[in-house]
Amino acid sequence: MLTADLNAIVLTLQLAGLSTLLLLLLATPLAWWLARTHSPFKGVIGATVTLPLILPPTVLGFYLLVLLGPNGPGGWLTESLGLGLLPFTFPGLVVASMIYSLPFVVQPLQQAFAAIGPRPLEAAATLRATPLDAFFSVVVPLARPGFVTAAILGFAHTIGEFGVVLMIGGNIPGKTQVLSMAIYNHVEAMEYANAHTLAGGMLAFSFLILLLLNRMQRRPDA
Numbered sequence: 001m002l003t004a005d006l007n008a009i010v011l012t013l014q015l016a017g018l019s020t021l022l023l024l025l026l027a028t029p030l031a032w033w034l035a036r037t038h039s040p041f042k043g044v045i046g047a048t049v050t051l052p053l054i055l056p057p058t059v060l061g062f063y064l065l066v067l068l069g070p071n072g073p074g075g076w077l078t079e080s081l082g083l084g085l086l087p088f089t090f091p092g093l094v095v096a097s098m099i100y101s102l103p104f105v106v107q108p109l110q111q112a113f114a115a116i117g118p119r120p121l122e123a124a125a126t127l128r129a130t131p132l133d134a135f136f137s138v139v140v141p142l143a144r145p146g147f148v149t150a151a152i153l154g155f156a157h158t159i160g161e162f163g164v165v166l167m168i169g170g171n172i173p174g175k176t177q178v179l180s181m182a183i184y185n186h187v188e189a190m191e192y193a194n195a196h197t198l199a200g201g202m203l204a205f206s207f208l209i210l211l212l213l214n215r216m217q218r219r220p221d222a
Contacts, residue, residue, distance in 0.1 A: 005198060007174050008182035015090070015178060016158040019097040023105045023154050024147070026098070031109035032135075050103045057100065061167025064096050068168070088170045093178070096168040097158045104153040112146020113139065145216060156209045160202065 034046055052060055068074040068086045075085050086092035116139060124134035140147070162180040169176030171185070179198060186195035 002194065004173050004177070005182050005194065008177050008179050009198075011090075011174075011177065012159055012179040015093055015097055016155045019094055019101060019158045020105075020151055020154040022094070023098050023101060024151060027102065027105040027109055027150065031106045032113050032139075034106070035110045035113035049106050052100050053103050057161070057163025058167055060100060061096065061164040064099065064164070064168050068092060068095070087168055088172060088176060090169075090176065093165055093169045093176055096164045097161060100161060100164045101154045101157045104157045105150040108146045108149040108153060109143065112143035112149075116142050149213065149216065152209060152213060156206065159205065 030049070034042060034049075065087055066072050068078070070079075070085060075087075078084060078086055083091075086095060120138050120142065121134050124138050129137065160180060161178065162184070165176070165178050166181065169178070171177050171181045177185075179202065183195050183198045183202075186192070186198070
């Protein structure tokens with residue numbers, strides 16, 4: 001396998017791992033709020049979170065490029081903070097991946113939180129547990145399958161990204177060239193053997209992810 005392909009694989013795994021970790025930190029309070037709130041803004045925020053599911057990746061990537069570019073408010077903010085511009089950098093890929101994979105992490109957590117219901121929290125309150133204590137000692141253990149599913153889906157979805165990473169990161173070898181871009185490059189160069197190797201690996205990975213999720217759903221404790 002070419003060195004460029006190995007670099008793309010390593011970069012993709014780093015991107016997926018970091019994005020999933022940050023997504024879990026961001027999506028947990030958001031999913032908890034969506035599962036319990038009666039706010040009139042719930043529908044708007046829920047639709048915004050879900051939007052990447054139906055929005056073409058190139059459209060999302062384009063608007064992120066505009067938002068984070070030198071003339072966008074995001075670009076102005078990052079430059080004023082001394083962070084520079086995010087497009088065509090690895091941090092830019094992380095931001096784009098988090099936005100694109102957000103519904104794949106929020107929705108399993110929201111469903112897991114909603115399934116718990118109010119009674120376990122009411123029981124914890126009678127034992128004088130604070131809301132934070134009740135969340136970590138009661139909600140998190142009960143929602144463990146939701147956390148596992150959210151982490152798996154977020155990681156797997158980031159692995160397979162193409163349109164968003166192309167728009168916001170370009171195709172810079174060793175810097176922003178991820179696995180999907182490496183496959184595209186091989187196909188463009190008619191290097192089908194190398195493309196088969198990488199694409200076959202992604203196919204096997206995707207199948208194993210689906211098999212794992214199906215087995216988790218069959219488990220009585222899931």
